[in-house]
Amino acid sequence: MSLTIAFDLDGTLIDSVPQIADCVNTALATRGAGPLTQRTVQGFVGKGLPALVRQVARELRLPEADTDPLHGEILALYTRVETPASALYPGVRAALAVLRDEGHSLAICTNKPHAATLKCLADTGLTLLFDRVIGGDSLPTRKPDPAMLHAALDGSGTALYVGDSETDAETAEAAGIPFLLFTEGYRKSAVEDLSHTASFSSFADLPNLIATRSSSL
């Protein structure tokens, strides 16, 4: 059966924290603030850029009035930063190609800003694999509101969502869509504490996992 499969991006297909931390630290350096470690920045990823900037400002006790300019500067850097192909988690490209060859429709549902998402997909050579790309600023609401996932799935009833975080688990639950949890991303909770249909730790296993699951959808 052919499915529509939506994928989260940061911490799911791409280990993007080094690029995100670079953008954050470049903007902070102009204020004489920071740098933040990649580990700290990783803890702020998953709810979109405005939430990340609020957490950066709180961490460094920056003046409230600086939050909007900081967001604007980080967004401008984020839209231009190069993502190396080596940032893809192992096996991602091959797994996506197999799923396309099997006739599934693929989409992106990420809280990363849309322009930065398009650049990241182009840099890593993934653009043509996806039929739809919904970014964090594509709609009036972000994940965990289910609207983004519904838009990414474009009304398809036979669908799956693949992601790495608490936000993704909540989004899938709110949308009523089966959720496959990639365990090697940026989650903070134990796997058993996240609502999910199945989990996987290697993209080499994903096509088979989806083939097994699709018979019960």
Ligand SMILES: O=C(O)COP(=O)(O)O
């Ligand atoms: O929080 C972000 O900006 C992006 O995170 P996501 O790709 O995991 O949704």
Ligand SMILES: [Mg+2]
């Ligand atoms: Mg993620």
